[in-house]
Amino acid sequence: MLKAFRYRLCPTKTQEQELFNQLDLCRNLYNAALQERIGAYKKARVTRNYYDQANMLGEIKAALPEYKGVYSQVLQDVLKRVDKAHQAFFRRVKAGEKPGFPRYQGRGRYNSLTYPQSGFSLSDDGRTANFSKIGNIRIRLSRPLEGKVKTATILHDCGEWYVSYVCEIQAEPLPPTGNSVGLDVGTTWFAITSAGEFVENPRYFQRASQRLRVAQRAVSRKLNKQSKRRKKAIQRVAKIHRKISRQRLDFHHKVANKLIRENDLIAHEDLNVSGMKRGNLARSIHDVGWSQFFQILSTKAECAGRKVVRIDPRFTSQTCHRCGHACKENRVSQAKFKCVQCGHEQHADVNAARNILARAEPSVVHVAGCRKRSPSIQRLEPL
Ligand SMILES: [Zn+2]
Known part of the structure; x- marks a missing residue:
């Protein structure tokens, strides 16, 4: 069973700047990956999959060193999102629907960073959440986390920052009525x-x-x-x-x-x-x-x-x-x-x-x- 726990994050001004900066880098990567897929298909009728694109991350980092400042699994997750959007598109085409084409993400539309496996932790006193390549951000742990934490997503919503931890929890059957x-x-x-x-x-x-x-x-x-x-x-x-x-x-x-x-x-x-x-x-x-x-x-x-x-x-x-x-x-x-x-x-x-x-x-x-x-x-x- 997966259950999400969402908490408020209180980044400092500098941290907030860094978060915006990373969101922007991820958004640009998303748009570039989308464009690359469309271009490859138009020019050569080849489809790019997630692994083709993930293999290019090294090259991207060499050419654009600012991408070294983002946790690598976060970047992989960006490419996963592009992949997901594409697959959803083709699934709907096959089902005979008229789906909209996967969209380029404008400023302000792309608002979350996902750590799909690792690179994040909570301090013992529950006051700060650590994210690799960002640092320790103050967190309001309004209720205890349960189960085993699988992923963490930082998200920006109406001027406020949140983190959502997805945890694997045990099902607890209720007595029959x-x-x-x-x-x-x-x-x-x-x-x-x-x-x-x-x-x-x-x-x-x-x-x-x-x-x-x-x-x-x-x-x-x-x-x-x-x-x-x-x-x-x-x-x-x-x-x-x-x-x-x-x-x-x-x-x-x-x-x-x-x-x-x-x-x-x-x-x-x-x-x-x-x-x-x-x-x-x-x-x-x-x-x-x-x-x-x-x-x-x-x-x-x-x-x-x-x-x-x-x-x-x-x-x-x-x-x-x-x-x-x-x-x-x-x-x-x-x-x-x-x-x-x-x-x-x-x-x-x-x-x-x-x-x-x-x-x-x-x-x-x-x-x-x-x-x-x-x-x-x-x-x-x-x-
Ligand atoms: Zn009757």
Whole structure:
């Protein structure tokens, strides 16, 4: 199991200068390696792989001695990134998609250095992190590191520096609870469970939109592109965005924790979220961020020995959970479900969540309709 631990770094002015300098060198190497691949292909129809390019690092260092100032595995990792971008590109071409070509990285876009194996350590008192060719940087070890550290990545985000250690940890299975749950996700509610729990959608983006508009207006008022005030205003916008994504991440972790703690099996729709994003619901769907949530849920499940099942969502919202009759007319309104065949009435999303659960565990016979009333709507805060 891999788990990432992220901490704040507090470099001195000189160290920060050095970090920016190394980021710039890496960015240039990235762009040059990308260009070399494209050039080789255009001129001679040859494809360069990672090893071809890594073998040239020695030559590069001889010609440009400033590259000797960057830890060699960090440079290798830059070439790995180019390789990864290329392979992802060709994979998508093969799959018949229309991918964008791997991009050159502009200043400010390339913002991290990865030590893939070695060259980094933590001091015994946990106050400083050492990085080869950079030095000892003060670190805020806000929680203890667990497991065996595999990689370290230094990253720059909105004027602040962080390090992310990826560690290999032991899975810790939770005791079985005997419960299973189906999830129906939506935009009105973040999720509705087969047990009739309604998880509210916090809409962080919408809540911050006023503040964001004010901050964006402040940027557009400052016409001088070089001015310090404009840069500061841009940073304020970026910080609001960062806050929104952190709030959302925290929320996703809390909801996932609760589901994992209470259930042995969690079933959800296998949503083609990226397909849905293209529609006009784009903004509210992005605000919900299901793909991130499902990702977190499956990682946590793996760690806790729980099972997550993705099911085909077709007709889950139109099918009667009690008798299995499926037709459009069953769905009376957005919220109401009433089966035209057997008269089963329920909140439409709870009915869908039960169908989702039933598809995930077909061997279990669900005693549908044993509850006379549909469960009352409860507003549940996660945790
Ligand atoms: Zn029915």
